[in-house]
Amino acid sequence: RTGEFAIICMLIYIVIQRQMLPRTDELSFEIPTPDTLVPFIDTWCKILIYNLLVWLMGFYAFFHLFLNILSEVLHFGDRLFYMDFWNATSIDHFWRAWSIPGHRWMLRHVYGPLVKFGYSRSQASGCVFVISAMMHEYTIGVSFHQFKFLAFGLIALQVPFAILTQSAKGTQVGNLVFWLNMIFGPHCFCTLLYSLEYLRNREASASASVVQP
Secondary structure, three states: OHHHHHHHHHHHHHHHHHHHHHHHHHOOOOOOOOOOHHHHHHHHHHHHHHHHHHHHHHHHHHHHHHHHHHHHHHOOOOOOOOOOHHHOOOHHHHHHHOOHHHHHHHHHHHHHHHHHOOOOHHHHHHHHHHHHHHHHHHHHHHHHOOOOOHHHHHHHOHHHHHHHOHHHOOOHHHHHHHHHHHHHOHHHHHHHHHHHHHHHHHHHHHHHHHHOO
16 A cells, blocks of 8 residues: 555656646636637646546545555554545535545534534534635645635535535436536635645745845
């Protein structure tokens, strides 16, 4: 598993360096004109698909490889770190299945106590989602050295989306909608926006250091 973990990390690095970073200069957040519409769609689709690929490899590297390696070292018996989130037919199914340690922690320390204190299940679920969004914002903000609360806002958009797609729950259409959301959903744009801002700030700092005598 250690060798596999190293290989996956190398593949992530290669995809980012060879496929994603060279296309960052082509990205545009302006409304495309008829002449630039096709290149605009082509660039964004490629970036988003590679973004999903990096996410999947990162998920596999962390939840399947790293946590199992850590469990071997610590002699930890419970190895259920994720469930079949790829078969999810709704957003709430995905949030429960993709990170079992995170889900159980929220269930034990946030959801359960709130229900015991008399809050309804919907209120407790809302609090869990808000705290989860805050934790995602903190993680992304620390990683990219910036706090814009963009991750919090875009992840919060998953709540109305989950409500709107409840009718497709348990169907193949629901699974299709889930994967379309994984590729083109707001969380993907959030990661890209933070990444681009980080790269631009780093390039600006590098340019400023070169200009200074």
